[in-house]
Amino acid sequence: MEDIDVWRSAHHYMKRYGDDAPVRAAMRADTLLAAGDTEGFHVWQRIVAAINELGREKPSDSEPVN
DSSP states (O other): OOHHHHHHHHHHHHHHHGGGHHHHHHHHHHHHHHTTOHHHHHHHHHHHHHHHHHTOSSOOTTSOOO
């Protein structure tokens, strides 16, 4: 899956599920892993990371700010 598609999926999940988006996406990843779909699991892991990044309110203390 292309990066842009990961970010689009993350944005869609955030709009649809709000604050529950990270948990729901992680549950989807777990379901895929339990079914033996490791590729799908890794894609959803990337989506979870993108959701967490999009949901951040401010940069971390060690992150440079322009």
